[in-house]
Amino acid sequence: MKKIISAIFYFLVIPLGKLSAQSENTIFPLGTISYKNISYCNDTLTNHQLDIYTPSNGKNSYPVVIWIHGGGWRKGDKSDAMDNMSSTVKEMIAKGYAIVSINYRYSTDFKFPTQIIDCNKAITFIYNHAAKYKIDSDNIALMGFSAGGHLAALLGLSNNNKIKAFYSEAEDPKFKIKLVIDYFGINDITTLKGPGTDNPHTGVTLLLGASASERPDLAVFASPINYIDKNDPPFLILHGDKDLAVDYTQSKY
Template sequence: MHLFPEGTRLHGNIPYLDDTLSKHLLDIYLPAQPQGKVPLVIWVHGGGWLSNDKYADMGYMKGTVAAILQQGYALASIDYRFSTQAVFPAQMIDCNAALAYLFDHAERYGFDLDRVALMGFSAGGHLAAMIGLANNNQIDEFFHDEVSRKFAFKGVVNFYGPADLILFPGADDARSPEGMLIGAAPLDRPDLAKAASPVTYVDAGDPPFLLIHGELDNLVSPRHTRLLSSWLEVHGVHQEMIVVPGAHHFGPMFDAAEIRQRVMGFLEERFK
């Protein structure tokens, strides 16, 4: 618990579906002294849809993790199946099942369901964006049959998440991370690539976005964030974009004080 402020309460390894899969688990971190019902930030880890876990990204984002809890917000971090276990939309089905658990058990943990935001990193930024953008479309294929589907989000914080799978240099390779996600080279199956791309789901009913990307990112080009930013702007959705000078893909530069202040300012404004 050294990453977390003193007094943080952990509810760990909670199954969000009634099965035995190790990837169907989530963690909930509650602030030390909650004042009534608390806002909830849902953390979606990165790893190319094929690695890492619900603790990932917290190490280099420890200042932001601490700020979220010190502000009196709850934090929930979720696991989901890798593309090596199941192709898209399995990841969306899992994330939405985790959300259903959190919304259904809000009373138990003291969540304020009128103040919920998503935060994701790389592949997790992609999934957070997909959840936030597709939520109002209620796409059957993105949900487990037995979970509730009525979510509302005040905002999405997307750190360097892919926006359009066709934009990747490896879009012609089924063995690339994006190819493994959909089970085919995106250029060979543009229908699958479109279904798995956040830009597909942008409309005027979407929540506000804070988009953060490294200027020198050579794994997920900042073109992804610029594209999503422009689509959100065209549809009249509030969006803020930060391109971090000299930054590559992930790392402590994204936890710098000025970035952290923008993130917390965005959340505070959304949670008013």
């Protein structure tokens, strides 16, 4: 998975934007194979859909990067940030990596751990259907932005901890995470400062249904840092020190 690390260095700080149908044609290399709006829960919810992009070089399988969008857990779309990371996207596909971008349910209607349950469900779907889409189920990396960075970190660190509440069927995951790329995600809700920490209509307070001070147990439960152990995958964490939304100290340990 080392090539993934080199590929993502093209953009260290990026604005997030939704990918349009027209811009998609200019972002992915010519011949990229795409599968759009696949339900990973066998329902009709848009928030339970994913997109798959694979190279067209004829290989039997490709290592995969799971793309997890940001938006404060309350908005966003599976194509977010691709416009602004076109060089990175092109590099990953050109180097022989598949990309799977996923949606998940919003905190406006569903509180934590719904979001991590959905992400695990999406990865389980990819693992179970790997052969159909020519994906190497033994080489799965995660790439998340802001709220998606939090979810990517939590997915990667809890993957070997057997947290039943993080899975819809309350069973141990079959898949293993090989690498996590965390763009300015929240890693310790209990120490988070700034916007979204007390406003009940946004941020972590909306995610948890209470502030961290009101429900420290939930804040600990939802914080990736509490699942660190020696068996975790390698991480690449990127965070600008001028970030006004997520305190950059969330990425310093």
